[in-house]
Amino acid sequence: MKGDHMKCECSRFRVIEGKSALVDEWLSFLNHHIKETSLTLVDEKIYVEAIFRERNDEGEFLYWFTLEDEGGQKVEESTSWIDQKHLEYWYACIDEDYSSMTLESEVLLIHPDVNL
Numbered sequence: 001m002k003g004d005h006m007k008c009e010c011s012r013f014r015v016i017e018g019k020s021a022l023v024d025e026w027l028s029f030l031n032h033h034i035k036e037t038s039l040t041l042v043d044e045k046i047y048v049e050a051i052f053r054e055r056n057d058e059g060e061f062l063y064w065f066t067l068e069d070e071g072g073q074k075v076e077e078s079t080s081w082i083d084q085k086h087l088e089y090w091y092a093c094i095d096e097d098y099s100s101m102t103l104e105s106e107v108l109l110i111h112p113d114v115n116l
Contacts, residue, residue, distance in 0.1 A: 005070040006116070008105040014098040015060040023062070026089035027051065036082050045072030047116055062094070067108075067116075 015023055030037050030051070041049060048067040054060070075083050110116065 006067065006108070007070065008067045008108045009065075009102055011064045011066075011100055011102040013062050013064075013100045014095040015062060015093055016095045017059065019093045020055075020060060022089065023053070023060070023093050026086075026093060027053070029085065029089070033082055036080075037086075040075075040078060040080050040083050043073040043078065044075065045069040 041047070046066055046068040048065070050065040052063040052065065054063065075087065078084070
């Protein structure tokens, strides 16, 4: 792997009640601009990012799975129009008062043919 401090984690964030339609729009926006969105990962030193969605009795949640190297640019520091639009959706949809949860991997297996 490139860095000595490769990080693999999964973070959970609660969606503000009533924002499901906006989350639909947000995820559609990211998927519609997948090439441009993927390019923003370079400066962030993120090699893999996946967003998962869960709806249950406790509410609606988005999960971010990332595999990244240390020292990447924070999305909040980006001047990319994709990142700026992404953050607009984030601030409109994510419940900042809810304690998010981040799990770090205990074991990370990567196929030897994957050159990170």
